[in-house]
Amino acid sequence: MLIEYVELPVDKWIEAAVNWLIANYRFVFQTIKVPIEITLNNIEAFLQWLPPFVVILVFAGLGFWAAGRRTGIFALLGLLAIGVMGVWEEAMITLSMVLSSVIFCTIVGIPVGIIGSQSDRFYTTIRPILDAMQSTPAFVYLVPVVMLFSIGTVAGVIATIVFSIPPVIRLTNLGIRQVHPELIEAGKAFGATRWQILRKIQIPNALTTIMAGLNQNIMLALAMVVIASLIGAGGLGLLVFEGVNSLKIGLAGVGGASIVLIAMVLDRVTQALGQIKKE
Amino acid sequence: MAEEEARLKVHNLYKIFGPEPERAFQYIEQGVRKDEIFEKTGLTIGVQNANFKVYPNEIFVVMGLSGSGKSTLVRMLNRLIEPTSGEVYVEDKDLCQMSYEDLVQLRRTKMSMVFQSFALMPHLTVEQNAAFGLEIAGHPEDKRLERAHKVLELVGLKANAKSYPQELSGGMQQRVGLARGLAGDPDIMLMDEAFSALDPLIRTEMQDELLKLQEEAPRTIVFISHDLDEAMRIGDRIAMMEGGRIVQIGTPEEILKYPADDYVAAFFRGVDPTHVFSAADIVRDNQITLVQHKGEGPRVALERLQSYDRDFAYVLDTKHRFQGVVSIESLRQIIEQNGDGPEALKQAFLPEVETVSMDTHLQEVLPVITKLGCPVPVVDEDGKYKGAISKNRFLKTLRRDESQSLEQKQQVEELENS
Numbered sequence: 085m086l087i088e089y090v091e092l093p094v095d096k097w098i099e100a101a102v103n104w105l106i107a108n109y110r111f112v113f114q115t116i117k118v119p120i121e122i123t124l125n126n127i128e129a130f131l132q133w134l135p136p137f138v139v140i141l142v143f144a145g146l147g148f149w150a151a152g153r154r155t156g157i158f159a160l161l162g163l164l165a166i167g168v169m170g171v172w173e174e175a176m177i178t179l180s181m182v183l184s185s186v187i188f189c190t191i192v193g194i195p196v197g198i199i200g201s202q203s204d205r206f207y208t209t210i211r212p213i214l215d216a217m218q219s220t221p222a223f224v225y226l227v228p229v230v231m232l233f234s235i236g237t238v239a240g241v242i243a244t245i246v247f248s249i250p251p252v253i254r255l256t257n258l259g260i261r262q263v264h265p266e267l268i269e270a271g272k273a274f275g276a277t278r279w280q281i282l283r284k285i286q287i288p289n290a291l292t293t294i295m296a297g298l299n300q301n302i303m304l305a306l307a308m309v310v311i312a313s314l315i316g317a318g319g320l321g322l323l324v325f326e327g328v329n330s331l332k333i334g335l336a337g338v339g340g341a342s343i344v345l346i347a348m349v350l351d352r353v354t355q356a357l358g359q360i361k362k363e
Numbered sequence: 364m365a366e367e368e369a370r371l372k373v374h375n376l377y378k379i380f381g382p383e384p385e386r387a388f389q390y391i392e393q394g395v396r397k398d399e400i401f402e403k404t405g406l407t408i409g410v411q412n413a414n415f416k417v418y419p420n421e422i423f424v425v426m427g428l429s430g431s432g433k434s435t436l437v438r439m440l441n442r443l444i445e446p447t448s449g450e451v452y453v454e455d456k457d458l459c460q461m462s463y464e465d466l467v468q469l470r471r472t473k474m475s476m477v478f479q480s481f482a483l484m485p486h487l488t489v490e491q492n493a494a495f496g497l498e499i500a501g502h503p504e505d506k507r508l509e510r511a512h513k514v515l516e517l518v519g520l521k522a523n524a525k526s527y528p529q530e531l532s533g534g535m536q537q538r539v540g541l542a543r544g545l546a547g548d549p550d551i552m553l554m555d556e557a558f559s560a561l562d563p564l565i566r567t568e569m570q571d572e573l574l575k576l577q578e579e580a581p582r583t584i585v586f587i588s589h590d591l592d593e594a595m596r597i598g599d600r601i602a603m604m605e606g607g608r609i610v611q612i613g614t615p616e617e618i619l620k621y622p623a624d625d626y627v628a629a630f631f632r633g634v635d636p637t638h639v640f641s642a643a644d645i646v647r648d649n650q651i652t653l654v655q656h657k658g659e660g661p662r663v664a665l666e667r668l669q670s671y672d673r674d675f676a677y678v679l680d681t682k683h684r685f686q687g688v689v690s691i692e693s694l695r696q697i698i699e700q701n702g703d704g705p706e707a708l709k710q711a712f713l714p715e716v717e718t719v720s721m722d723t724h725l726q727e728v729l730p731v732i733t734k735l736g737c738p739v740p741v742v743d744e745d746g747k748y749k750g751a752i753s754k755n756r757f758l759k760t761l762r763r764d765e766s767q768s769l770e771q772k773q774q775v776e777e778l779e780n781s
């Protein structure tokens with residue numbers, strides 16, 4: 085069979101490519117790391133500094149304000165449970181990783197999505213990249229990330245950003261493209277420039293969809309933040325990892341339950357925030 | 364009107380949809396029809412050789428069936444659709460040659476548009492929507508809201524300024540659309556089937572509203588419609604479109620009376636002629652008239668009626684002004700009472716005879732005809748007798764079409780049976 089005779093050394097190629105990147109562009113990756121590291125450290129320090137009840141009240145208040153009593157109470161009880169289980173510190177590490185990732189995904193993803201919505205050419209170019217970022221198994225990221233950024237929580241955040249940014253770009257692009265053509269026509273008829281149409285019509289009307297993208301982004305980030313514990317990232321993921329490794333089922337269970345609770349609280353609250361704009 | 368400077372001039376305007384639109388021109392020259400050109404080239408003729416002028420402060424209605432190119436035409440007037448060839452002049456400047464910056468400026472200051480689907484911004488309040496054009500043009504917020512409130516008041520929506528469009532009914536939403544169109548005080552307002560999405564009652568209300576606005580602060584309006592009644596009601600002139608061509612332009616009366624072809628005529632078959640025709644259109648001067656001064660008494664009058672075999676005579680004064688109607692019956696009665704001379708003739712006048720003026724719509728003539736036993740006398744503005752409209756003549760006009768309101772049908776039936 086042909087397949088047995090022809091053997092492409094793809095594995096070697098990838099290795100060579102990554103090595104080449106490290107050899108020649110290490111400074112680029114180290115530079116990328118800097119702002120992420122600063123953001124992460126500040127957020128984490130801040131969250132750890134805040135008394136837990138303040139954090140709990142802020143989330144409960146947000147939920148209450150955006151979605152009503154039920155979500156408010158849910159946030160209150162959910163976060164309270166995390167504190168009671170004694171994993172508050174780990175939870176805040178995880179939360180700060182998620183927040184850092186979301187901040188960078190927003191800063192990068194929304195503009196990229198906007199550009200994509202304005203240029204078919206640009207979007208068809210980045211689409212396969214987005215597909216690859218989303219469908220590559222999470223573990224596969226970890227190796228090149230470690231090689232380029234070494235291990236630790238910052239590297240974990242970077243892997244998280246790469247993994248969770250596609251929905252932000254996709255849904256920003258989609259939301260803007262979905263704005264009714266009549267609205268755009270109306271804008272043109274009243275003399276709006278392309279920039280004005282984007283700013284005053286397309287983006288405001290795409291906001292709900294963009295928020296849905298951010299919501300997905302947060303959920304994906306949470307999932308990845310756990311996996312990132314494999315490359316030395318701390319937080320609840322590490323708790324689960326340790327628990328599983330040393331067969332401490334209880335520890336792993338507490339970590340897992342806390343992650344689910346954080347995910348649910350963040351999901352409800354951000355979804356409600358997205359809906360507010362609509363009304 | 365013709366001497367007046369046109370506000371908008373359209374010259375040899377074409378829109379052909381599809382790649383390499385030039386390919387269609389040779390077929391158009393040969394007179395090949397729209398659907399055949401599509402078969403041959405895959406190109407769709409949107410608008411073909413449109414030529415017209417729109418004068419200041421008139422409502423110019425463009426009418427035609429679905430797909431006849433109305434929307435395409437109106438969107439070329441502000442270049443939302445790029446014409447394939449031809450010229451659109453606004454104040455002697457050709458829109459099609461304008462730079463993008465000039466075009467934007469023109470849209471901001473000289474032209475506005477009202478849409479069938481309203482196209483209001485769902486994320487903006489009513490007042491912000493009304494001020495939208497001003498915001499785009501860069502006016503400061505207090506100025507534009509002040510102006511928005513003014514136009515919202517004009518359309519009767521001041522109380523809803525802080526609502527969102529989704530909270531309003533269709534009719535109210537389109538009032539916001541209208542307010543937005545008026546806010547920039549444009550010379551020309553383009554309205555693409557602006558009232559078509561509204562239900563009939565609201566539609567009529569909006570038409571009246573538009574006419575009222577025109578009376579208070581007239582501006583030039585190009586109004587697209589597929590509704591003939593609407594076109595008749597609000598149009599100063601109507602352009603009829605068929606398959607991308609303008610087949611006729613004229614006042615509603617002109618088009619109704621002299622349709623250019625079967626297409627136009629077919630369009631009008633459904634129209635209620637009583638809305639369009641006035642007494643002047645069907646009046647006939649074939650009644651017997653008597654002039655009072657000659658000493659013609661009842662006897663002479665009776666004599667003439669009998670010799671012509673008529674029932675009624677119309678009495679005029681020396682200046683041809685209408686005085687009254689006499690009938691064989693009324694004359695006989697007076698003669699029996701021994702009356703004679705012009706004074707006696709006056710006594711023979713039928714009671715409660717009403718006249719109608721030349722510009723009275725047939726709609727309003729109908730009740731008079733029903734009430735009077737004789738043909739309705741028609742007078743001009745000086746009271747001069749112009750002729751009369753008989754029941755038969757009226758019915759003949761009506762029968763041109765079948766679409767009358769129920770109420771009218773009943774009236775007509777009564778008329779036929781009486």
Ligand SMILES: Nc1ncnc2c1ncn2[C@@H]1O[C@H](COP(=O)(O)OP(=O)(O)OP(=O)(O)O)[C@@H](O)[C@H]1O
Pocket residue numbers: 380381407408409427428429430431432433434435436589
């Ligand atoms: N973007 C386009 N691409 C191709 N063909 C088009 C396009 N827009 C319109 N047409 C065609 O041009 C013709 C005129 O369309 P237009 O929308 O102007 O008609 P209309 O008179 O406004 O009809 P309606 O009453 O349905 O709104 C139609 O045959 C239509 O299919």
Ligand SMILES: [Mg+2]
Pocket residue numbers: 433434435556
């Ligand atoms: Mg149309």
